[in-house]
Amino acid sequence: MRTYYSDYIQHCMRFYARHPNPKFRSDADKQNWYACEHALKGFADADRDILLFIYREGDTIPDNVYRVSVQKNIKQDKIWALVNELERKIAKRRSLI
Numbered sequence: 001m002r003t004y005y006s007d008y009i010q011h012c013m014r015f016y017a018r019h020p021n022p023k024f025r026s027d028a029d030k031q032n033w034y035a036c037e038h039a040l041k042g043f044a045d046a047d048r049d050i051l052l053f054i055y056r057e058g059d060t061i062p063d064n065v066y067r068v069s070v071q072k073n074i075k076q077d078k079i080w081a082l083v084n085e086l087e088r089k090i091a092k093r094r095s096l097i
Contacts, residue, residue: 014055016040043086
């Protein structure tokens with residue numbers, strides 16, 4: 001389900017997934033990056049790898065979900081549930097909800 005904070009969290013996660021050792025330009029960037037890191041620690045290694053793949057790749061999120069679903073033979077609904085859970089955790093950490 002798409003929430004009002006989904007676009008913001010996707011932006012944060014794309015930055016996190018693509019920059020493992022970032023140089024922060026603002027305090028907000030730093031807080032976003034650490035919120036992503038903290039939220040991802042709550043997932044199993046396999047799920048974390050899936051989530052990082054979804055946000056690291058250059059295609060759209062739905063296309064990346066489809067691609068990883070086919071590659072790993074996992075239903076898309078399960079992957080979307082992971083994405084929603086991750087978004088919720090980051091949004092809570094950043095006081096968006």
